[in-house]
Amino acid sequence: MYSTKAYSAASATARFVSSSIPRRDPTDRDVQIEILFCGICHSDLHLVRNEWSSIMPTVYPIVPGHEIVGRVTRVGSAVTKYKPGDLAAVGCLVDSDGTCPECKAGLEQLCPNQTLTFNSPDKYLGGVTYGGYSDSIVVDERFVLRVPSNLYIAGAAPLLCAGITTYSPMRRGGVTKGKKVGVVGLGGLGHMGVKFAHAFGAHVVAFTTSPNKKEDALRLGADEIVVSRNADEMKKHAGSFDFILDAVAADHDINAYINLLGRDGTVTIVGAPEKPLAVSAFSLLMGRRKLAGSIIGGIAETQEMLDFCGAHHINADVEVIPIQKVNEAYERLLKSDVKYRFSIDMASL
Ligand code: NAP
Numbered sequence: 322m323y324s325t326k327a328y329s330a331a332s333a334t335a336r337f338v339s340s341s342i343p344r345r346d347p348t349d350r351d352v353q354i355e356i357l358f359c360g361i362c363h364s365d366l367h368l369v370r371n372e373w374s375s376i377m378p379t380v381y382p383i384v385p386g387h388e389i390v391g392r393v394t395r396v397g398s399a400v401t402k403y404k405p406g407d408l409a410a411v412g413c414l415v416d417s418d419g420t421c422p423e424c425k426a427g428l429e430q431l432c433p434n435q436t437l438t439f440n441s442p443d444k445y446l447g448g449v450t451y452g453g454y455s456d457s458i459v460v461d462e463r464f465v466l467r468v469p470s471n472l473y474i475a476g477a478a479p480l481l482c483a484g485i486t487t488y489s490p491m492r493r494g495g496v497t498k499g500k501k502v503g504v505v506g507l508g509g510l511g512h513m514g515v516k517f518a519h520a521f522g523a524h525v526v527a528f529t530t531s532p533n534k535k536e537d538a539l540r541l542g543a544d545e546i547v548v549s550r551n552a553d554e555m556k557k558h559a560g561s562f563d564f565i566l567d568a569v570a571a572d573h574d575i576n577a578y579i580n581l582l583g584r585d586g587t588v589t590i591v592g593a594p595e596k597p598l599a600v601s602a603f604s605l606l607m608g609r610r611k612l613a614g615s616i617i618g619g620i621a622e623t624q625e626m627l628d629f630c631g632a633h634h635i636n637a638d639v640e641v642i643p644i645q646k647v648n649e650a651y652e653r654l655l656k657s658d659v660k661y662r663f664s665i666d667m668a669s670l
């Protein structure tokens with residue numbers, strides 16, 4: 322065991338402070354990574370503030386962060402895919418049982434015995450796992466990902482959660498040329514959703530509550546932008562979508578989007594607001610519409626997404642901040658005031 326620097330929060334209302342945390346010494350199968358950048362996901366904020374207490378209660382102190390890119394510093398003797406000096410990444414998962422039907426299908430994100438990168442029971446050290454707002458991390462080789470060398474490192478970090486969470490449902494949902502696709506909420510996830518839907522060839526409509534994001538949405542790849550608080554703008558698209566990705570972090574009217582679907586269309590929710598959403602049965606019945614959910618993606622699919630980003634030169638749009646600004650960044654995230662993901666430069670730690 323060794324000690325490494327981190328930023329942690331001691332309670333749901335505490336500010337982040339500099340601290341030190343234990344990490345295990347790499348086992349034969351482990352990769353030790355010096356963290357260069359870590360994205361700030363809204364899930365970090367939900368968990369730090371214990372907003373998912375009924376599903377996933379927060380254990381304090383918490384060190385969040387699951388959008389990690391760094392440099393390999395050490396590898397165990399059985400590690401074959403990485404060597405010191407390699408660029409490597411870690412997302413939301415650091416372990417799973419490897420034997421259940423979900424793992425066998427490459428769906429480690431659905432494994433009942435998975436270990437999340439933070440706030441999950443730590444099999445090695447006891448207590449809970451600590452995430453990427455820290456100097457270094459030690460991860461089983463099976464959960465380490467390769468970062469294409471042409472990507473901008475600070476902008477590649479958010480791909481590990483915001484990227485895979487939007488890529489996976491769109492790939493499975495048949496988002497291709499000829500399809501009309503909506504993306505709701507231009508935050509960290511949503512802006513990646515727009516980039517992927519555009520790259521997959523769909524006609525993309527971005528829905529935002531922030532009129533000041535209109536021009537950006539076009540630059541990100543949207544063909545049309547709707548300010549969702551404008552009922553007339555919404556009405557124009559009634560019954561016309563094949564697929565809508567809902568990436569909103571707060572309470573909102575989901576029926577407004579279900580009503581925009583055409584026959585057999587699907588709204589897939591990836592946002593995870595604290596409170597349940599009210600769904601009108603009639604919105605679904607009319608048009609045989611579907612409401613679905615999706616959570617991150619498996620390890621192989623995450624690598625596929627990173628390789629796709631390398632091939633298509635896709636990065637997240639990031640505002641790089643030093644770790645000392647993390648408290649301020651959380652307040653800005655709540656105001657939808659980030660274009661479009663904070664990426665922490667860990668050299669500041
Ligand atoms: P984010 O950067 O804060 O983006 C959320 C966006 O939602 C905001 O930028 C804003 O976009 C919109 N929004 C915020 N408040 C709203 C409101 N009251 N009504 C309507 N729209 C509102 O968050 P994120 O990191 O992208 O995460 C989004 C959600 O996905 C979070 O709940 C997070 O926990 C969840 N998540 C889920 C998964 C998964 O695997 N399913 C993975 C990661 C994150 P506009 O300004 O454009 O309106």
Ligand code: ZN
Nearest residue numbers: 362364482483
């Ligand atoms: Zn996340």
